[in-house]
Amino acid sequence: MMVTSRQIAEQFGKRHDHVLRDIKKLISQVSDFRVVASSYTDRTGRRLLQYELDGDEASLMIARYQGLARVPLSLQERAALAAVEQVLGVTLIRQYRVGTYRIDGYDPVNQVAYEVDEPEHRHQIAQDAVRQAVIERELSCRFVRIAL
Incomplete structure (x- = not known):
């Protein structure tokens, strides 16, 4: 299951910059937390950062926002x-x-x-x-x- 940071933000009503911050924090804390950085074009034509998460990484982020992580x-x-x-x-x-x-x-x-x-x-x-x-x-x- 591949999911983007934007999809996670939308699904859980979070600001995308907050989801990016949380992913960056996990990247710095968890040595095997692997994501792919990519970009998207917003409605004003700017190219902005998003992450693509797969497998355990996606599940961990989704569980975090579902309130099930702790x-x-x-x-x-x-x-x-x-x-x-x-x-x-x-x-x-x-x-x-x-x-x-x-x-x-x-x-x-x-x-x-x-x-x-x-x-x-x-x-x-x-x-x-x-x-x-x-x-x-x-x-x-x-x-x-x-x-x-």
Whole structure:
């Protein structure tokens, strides 16, 4: 499914410059967030920037504007961590701070860090590996990733 930034703006009643801003932010934050820059001619004859998004990138932007990007994922994260606690009989410290990072759940008794990976983590594998190495070194812990 290929969609343009203009189509996303129109579909969700957003200003196109705001959609462009959000896409640029994702490009800078997510290493594998790939879009194609193209142009269109507006009604005054000016050639302006638009982005073409495909696959995961389009789905991520659409989910963001549908309001589904954070609320359900936060509920899924809570449910996943609660299941870990119930099944393993442990108590996790939520949003445990390690330096400049936070871990979704930390079991200090068994020294295990739990990180719930939302879909956007598929695009930031290298950054997550660096973050995980720092956390493992700082806490001398094992690291468990839970994919949503």
